[in-house]
Amino acid sequence: MKKIALITGASKGIGKALAEKMLDENFFVIGTSRDGEFSDFNTKDFYALKLDLSNPTSIENAHKEIFNTFKNIDILINNAGIGPDLDTYIPEKKSFNNTFEVNVDGAVFFTEPLIDMINHDGIILNVSSKMGSLDVCESTDSVAYRMSKSALNMYSKILSNRLKGKPRVASIHPGWVKTAIIESNLKNARLTPGESADKIFKFLTMAFGNGIYWDCENETELPW
Numbered sequence: 001m002k003k004i005a006l007i008t009g010a011s012k013g014i015g016k017a018l019a020e021k022m023l024d025e026n027f028f029v030i031g032t033s034r035d036g037e038f039s040d041f042n043t044k045d046f047y048a049l050k051l052d053l054s055n056p057t058s059i060e061n062a063h064k065e066i067f068n069t070f071k072n073i074d075i076l077i078n079n080a081g082i083g084p085d086l087d088t089y090i091p092e093k094k095s096f097n098n099t100f101e102v103n104v105d106g107a108v109f110f111t112e113p114l115i116d117m118i119n120h121d122g123i124i125l126n127v128s129s130k131m132g133s134l135d136v137c138e139s140t141d142s143v144a145y146r147m148s149k150s151a152l153n154m155y156s157k158i159l160s161n162r163l164k165g166k167p168r169v170a171s172i173h174p175g176w177v178k179t180a181i182i183e184s185n186l187k188n189a190r191l192t193p194g195e196s197a198d199k200i201f202k203f204l205t206m207a208f209g210n211g212i213y214w215d216c217e218n219e220t221e222l223p224w
């Protein structure tokens with residue numbers, strides 16, 4: 001039987017490339033997007049799920065659909081994320097709240113009810129960012145985005161303590177990737193989504209330690 005990976009935000013960017021990679025690697029993939037429409041995945045091994053992480057009712061409906069359709073999951077990848085204040089300097093209330101709703105509340109409250117159905121030898125992977133590291137931060141930009149990723153990292157740490165490796169939990173930096181999360185990335189970033197997905201998949205196959213914060217681009221551990 002194929003292993004099952006649930007990837008949030010699989011409609012574009014890193015999540016889409018990761019879904020393609022995992023299908024190539026013989027996984028069954030449950031992919032989410034806000035409209036639940038996926039015209040690019042024409043295979044019986046892909047299950048399209050509608051999920052808006054900023055909407056608690058949508059999260060609840062997605063859980064019901066998952067529980068009714070699947071018995072267990074091997075890998076949960078909390079990839080969906082937004083960065084409306086990337087490259088800006090002064091926090092603005094609406095985008096600040098929206099960033100936290102999706103990147104923090106959404107990730108936490110989507111994950112919690114699923115934990116019991118994730119196999120003990122499975123993985124919960126939180127797609128964070130190097131921008132969430134307190135240790136390496138010398139910047140003054142992107143307040144909400146950076147803070148949301150620091151908060152997500154703390155969730156990874158707490159969850160890894162709680163679950164004690166059953167399943168293992170990690171936070172990763174996927175690299176600087178050419179996606180539309182911010183328009184300038186499409187031109188300036190170093191990695192294509194496919195290259196990032198390859199590096200994330202390589203990490204997933206490593207015997208990494210529970211509760212690690214890993215830079216997939218440089219293949220090194222990151223300081224929290």
Ligand SMILES: NC(=O)c1ccc[n+]([C@@H]2O[C@H](COP(=O)([O-])OP(=O)(O)OC[C@H]3O[C@@H](n4cnc5c(N)ncnc54)[C@H](OP(=O)(O)O)[C@@H]3O)[C@@H](O)[C@H]2O)c1
Nearest residue numbers: 009011012013014033034052053080081129176177179181
């Ligand atoms: N690109 C980079 O250089 C970089 C670097 C470090 C970390 N990251 C992280 O990598 C992850 C993926 O980012 P990306 O660059 O691939 O961005 P992206 O191309 O903008 O893709 C974001 C994904 O998240 C989904 N999404 C957006 N809002 C959502 C919501 N409210 N509820 C559920 N899903 C939602 C989108 O789906 P729909 O719009 O179809 O719903 C889309 O599939 C994010 O967590 C990001 O912070 C990216």
